[in-house]
Amino acid sequence: MSFWPKRALILGESGGIGSALSEALRVNGVEVVGxxxxxxxxxxxxxATVDRCLGMLEGTFDLVFVATGILAPSQHSPEKSLFAIEAEVMAEMFKVNAIGPALILRHIPKILTPDRPTVTAVLTARVGSISDNRSGGWYSYRASKAAANQIVRSAAIEIARKHKNACVVALHPGTVQTAFTSDYPGYEKRTAPVAAAQLIEVMKDLEPQQTGQFLDWAGKRVPW
Ligand SMILES: NC(=O)c1ccc[n+]([C@@H]2O[C@H](COP(=O)([O-])OP(=O)(O)OC[C@H]3O[C@@H](n4cnc5c(N)ncnc54)[C@H](OP(=O)(O)O)[C@@H]3O)[C@@H](O)[C@H]2O)c1
Structure with missing residues (x-):
């Protein structure tokens, strides 16, 4: 059975992927709160702002999509060597990319529509895969996304105990042309509307028994 939300919540709606996803859902008749x-x-x-904003929401959602994230704090870029690691930068990366999604996920049991299939998707990244790491570097980004993957996995297990129809996944969107990748002009990138359409196709096919998986934009499992 194909999943299709009536009501969606997008966190990070201002971002390249978040805004494209919001637009794609709206034009297809989904009520979107961003x-x-x-x-x-x-x-x-x-x-406190996360709790305030999520605490003020009314009603429940069939789709919660976390599209927030940073590659590096402003004025910084991902570390190319061990020597470049800075404690404050790494702490900021964990705050936004790992603790941030965790703060969102702790609200999920209250805001999911009961008795209907639901999807909660967190954008992480293939470079957060430990077994797929073949080039090293990018310590803070890789580690913060690996931590986010672990948090998603634990949340999926816990949420499944009471929400039998819930599917909670980590998604890798591929390389997408947004502000996020603007410092990497040489890479082949898909546009944000194309990436959003592909992510929607992946989410449409999700079943509750897939909860806790890490999938890419084509719906293929990504190794942890
Ligand atoms: N683009 C890619 O090629 C690519 C590849 C792999 C994974 N991803 C992942 O996909 C996600 C979205 O990427 P994107 O390309 O759409 O990036 P983007 O265009 O730079 O958007 C980033 C979003 O994150 C929000 N954000 C940043 N710091 C935040 C904070 N402290 N609190 C709340 N929101 C914050 C931004 O909000 P404001 O603008 O409102 O501040 C914006 O909505 C990220 O998690 C990224 O790691 C992207």
Whole structure:
């Protein structure tokens, strides 16, 4: 049976992928509620704003999509060597990319529509895969996304105990042309609307028994 949401919540709706996904869902008749740091003060680095924004939401959602994330704090870039590691930068990366999704996920049991199939998807990244790491570097980004994957997996197990129809997954969107990748002009990138359409196709095929998986934009399992 194909999953299709009536009501979706997009966290990080201001981002390249978040905005494209929001638009694609809206034009297809989904009621979308979006939250963003720049527009709503929804700041993952400030847990009180996360609780306030999520606590103010009314009603429940069939789809919750976490599209937030950073490659590096502003004025920084991913580390190319061990020597480049800075404690404060790494802490900031964990705050936004790993603790941030965890702060969101702790609200999920309250905001999922009961008695209907639901999907909760968190954008992580293939470079967060430990077994797929063949080139090293990018310590903070890789480690923060690996931590996010583990948090998604644990949340999936816990949420499944009471929400039998819930599917909670980590998704890798592929390389997408957004502000996120603007410093990497040489890479082949898909546009955000194309990436959003592909992610929607993946989510449409999700079943509750797939909860806890890490999937890419084509629906293929990514190794942890
Ligand atoms: N683009 C790619 O090629 C690619 C590849 C692999 C994985 N991903 C993952 O996909 C996700 C989205 O990427 P994107 O390309 O759409 O990036 P983007 O265009 O740079 O958007 C990033 C989003 O994250 C939000 N954000 C950043 N820091 C935040 C904070 N402290 N609190 C709350 N929101 C915050 C931004 O909010 P404001 O703008 O409102 O501040 C924005 O909505 C990220 O997790 C990224 O790791 C992307």
């Amino acid at each position: 939250l963003s740091r720049s527009r709503d003060g929804f700041d993952l680095a400030d847990p």
